[in-house]
Amino acid sequence: LPPQPLGGDRFVRFHKHDEGVGYRGTQGFRDGCLMFLGIPLGLRTTENIRAAVNTFGKFQHWVSDDPYLVLSIVFASFPEDI
DSSP states (O other): OOOEEEETTEEEOOOOTTTSTTOOOOTTEEEEEEEEEOOOGGGOSHHHHHHHHTTTSEEEEEOTTOTTOSEEEEEEEEETTO
């Protein structure tokens, strides 16, 4: 995209997030958030969630301090075709 003038000698330039200079993505994969509902409290551990996510993608981290213990938000990378 062309630079957008802000006035004076200042401008801003927008880049697509997956085409910038520092982009290190792997072709065919994307990052995202997954929400798991109803995980039994005895199984709601990093190791168990990692094992479940790694069956179809790559576990990165999860929000383990949810005060309601109802849902688990997991950050992972997974194939684009899922």
